[in-house]
Amino acid sequence: MNINWIRLVIRAAATFIVLFLLGYIVPGFSGLTLGRLAAVSLLVAVISSLVEMAVRPGSPRDRSIILFLVTAVVVYLYSLAMINVRPPVVSTLLAAAIVAGVDLVYPEKRPLAEGEREEGMHNP
Template structure:
């Protein structure tokens, strides 16, 4: 899938992953699919902005632990933009780990 359809599918899948993470992991709370979808959009935008400014080395696919920590920070910061989301520091680290594992099995070109 390419273009807008791929982007929409990626955001919907990301929203479901966030809902699952919120259900399974302590320290992560996402209330409802709409908030999960908004969180997925916010995470994508913050990630895009960081990669634009700091380069691809900052992405989770770029440099191992640096990318992992960056992903955790992005997830943690997202809670300040999404009303129905609450994340602890440990929760953001666990969420970054789970999202990284899911992304390894379902790789996408959209970043």
């Protein structure tokens, strides 16, 4: 069970920034305070990582699809349960698509095994 902490932080940060900016534009997201945004961001990052460990997606596109679905469900249900506001479905899907797009653009770096070198490094 190997967790990519950098990807987890990037997912949480991307979710936080996207929802923060959409809070100024979309009325359904304006009830998310900074603490709630942090909670939703961490929840999305952790749940999507757990789903990825269970499903083991083969390509970056599959990872982005998982992240899109998890983000859409978590943001929508969190808004319904915690702030009693029904966010617009289109806005929730837009936020999920942006977060998944950011994750798709960021290249995955796997941790190096002991004694292994990065490609392109020619120093002895």
